[in-house]
Amino acid sequence: MAYMSEGAAGLRSVPALLKRNAESFADRPAYREKEFGIWQSWSWAETQEEIEAFALGLINLGVARGDHIAVIGRNRPTLYWSMVAAQMAGAVPVPLYQDAVADEMDYVLKHCGARFVIAADQEQVDKVIEIQPGLHQFEHMIYVDPRGMRKYDHRALHDYAHVQAQGRAARDELIGELEARRSALGYDDTCVMLYTSGTTGKPKGVVLSNRNIIETAKASSEFDHLTPGEEVLAYLPMAWVGDFIFSIGQAYWNGFCVNCPESAETMMTDLREIAPSYYFAPPRVFETQLTQIMIRMEDAGAVKRKLFHHFLGHAKVVGPKILDGRPVGMMERLKYALGEFMVYGPLKNTLGFSRVRVGYTAGEAIGPEIFDFYRALGINLKQLYGQTEASVFITQQPDNEVRPDTVGVPSPGVEIRIAESGEVFYRSPGVFVEYYKNAESTAGTKDAEGWVATGDAGFIEEATGHLRIIDRAKDVGKMADGALFAPKYVENKLKFYPNILEAVVFGNGRDRCTAFINIDLTAVGNWAERNNIAYASYQELAGHPKVLDAIQSHVEEVNASVAQDEMLSGCQIHRFLVLHKELDADDGELTRTRKVRRNIIAEKYADLVTALYDGSESIYTETEVTYEDGRKGRIRATLAIRDAQVVPVAPMRVAAE
């Protein structure tokens, strides 16, 4: 590739890539954002001008080299520009999760000692103002959307447009300084600092260098043959490493266009309008979409419904084969083509997947059934396995070698080693520099030779060289009888059912497995409506006997499926209950990326776990909940506990059950 040599020829920072793009792709679109109902776009040349002007404005405000600049808000071009402008001015951008509550923000802002904060709107500004008294290094805040900000004290608060205008005005005076800072950016200087969502403990600031980001972007772009013509939709949190790699690393390396949705609520419409060619989504997004499709098909007319199910059945058999280029009969192909015309094509168009050439999912294991559904439609959905500490990529699936149960082969430049304990270790050019101000954790994660512990247990398949991840290394346990306990494996099977949003399986060190279930309000609510079941609240619906019946049948089906896997047949669920509230990141039960925090849940609902094991039929409980605005309240409920049928495990097959 031509790019390879350029890496050595001075493309050693994101601003350097920007400069190249502004010259090579001057008139091609770099950013689009839907606003006022229209897609507004900026070319690479315009982008460079915008970013430079803002970088000059930042220097004008007093940004010094090495300063940390926090960036908070939803995906908008202005905020991406802010990050690159910060780099240009020699500072380090620190994107924060926009839905973080003030306390969480307080920790991060204190830890990185941010002197400047760039906030999207009034909501984010308010949060920072709330914690401002405790932030000693904080000096100036810049906001993008001026709405509602008229009456604020503007001594340390600046409008983004004004900062930019001042930068333009002071161009002649400051451009020399900006040039000096930009050309001084080295390959090993910090590119970005990202805080990990922290499944356990306080978030850690992962320092990634220009080398990490650019090498990773280069290797992964070559792996998937990305071109300057790709279209991506930037909708995942800006504080997440994946978004940084896709929307900045790869976008600047290849020079493709990043599209920003109008608002979080219009994401689906915007996705459809843009029809990205390169798409990334966590399993949850695919799950939600599948749930919605299934609900809408239930409401469709009988003919359409029959047609849908018939062709979907066919697609599940031949779709993945066609995608992988394996032999398929002529008639089968013809039927698939007819299905493409009648069902798959329109469906993909509605979902915004018509042009997806490369699609990835990661972050959590995806249910095989969900994965197969999208592959069956002819969408090249693949899995990758990654971490913030690796600048995302550890392993990924090459085209034509896609399977739901593996996470692929090591990405280019990555070495993998499996430890005695089964834990996966890796080493690559993308490996992070350090945890900011936390030498102890750095040493605990990365050894002297650069090997990093993933915290996940897995093994490499002999035949294919693909990595298979079983579970979090610390979650994989043993049951009382010594059988393997892999909760996530069972949870993922449960979560495939549209009615089940979340599941938490217990059983480590115990004689049998039990589970908490969260219903999916959309799916179950729709079902209740069609069956004339009245309910006033989430809690009432979750406790309805008919809902429990439905969930019980799902659990039993999962048990039957789990029983087929010899290693894991001990993980069948003997008893379960349906929780009276949705597990929520605001209550600390999920991480911000919506991963279950198993230990916290077990601790918080200790009474319920006890009830699952002591044989009681129902349990009264009180739970503290945190509302979106930070207030707290309590909810009370009496939950029914159900016994689920389990498949007896060989060799002692009992006739009567």
Add this chain to the structure above:
Amino acid sequence: MMDGSGLSISGKDERQGAVKDASKDGGYVTEDGRQIGGVLMELRNITLKFGGVVAIKDISFDIREGEIRAIIGPNGAGKSSMLNIISGFYTPSEGELWYKGAKRPPMKPYEVARLGVARTFQNIALFEGMTVLDNVMTGRLTHMKAGIASQALWWGKARDEEIANREIVEKVIDFLEIQSIRKTPVGRLPYGLKKRVELARALAAEPSLLLLDEPMAGMNVEEKEDMSRFILDVNDEFGTTICLIEHDMGVVMDLSDRVVVMDYGKKIGDGPPGEVRSNQDVIDAYLGVAH
């Protein structure tokens, strides 16, 4: 992006209804430091009769440039009738309306609308089968002048007009955060959102006086908070004068700069919320008195 300095939605410099010389007329400064201008509309000795029933009896008050003016009172006090007089639905039996310094002759509602008065209704009056966007576009009707033929062919003037008006409508949609339902038929929306669409339609007319008839009726607490926020933002960002009727006392006291209290068709109080709250007549009207 919303232009922070522009006072009208389309970004025109002058406020449409600005009274030429506010200082002469003597405005006042609100508790939160906003400068309120001169009189925008004045009602002088208004009486409204339906046959033998006297709905409104000899009421006078004024609405000033840039303020949020509330009309409150128990059921049947004549609040909605008052609003209907301002918007031209009813013609007062006696009394005079002065608007922007001139006496307003009896008018049809559409003529009043052209003068820059827009309203929302107590019972939502939207076109249920039309999309949110189309409904809000109807708010621009008074600003469209192209002929039928031109509009039917979507050619020339009609096309330019529609594009210009759509831009203003999109700014309103952005302002009220209803982008995600832009293309949804109104009939499919929940009540709280319909109320917001109605506000959008009224705002799209770029009114100098916005009349809101019970904007929070039937809403839950969260919807009320949202709506209050929007009303304050409209007043703050566009400088729109707002006159509203509301039952929720908490909302009225928090939102409004001055309050008119009516009871049995008479005015029993007028002034800032704090003053009205301690007015004995008002307390009696709301809590009842022993006879």
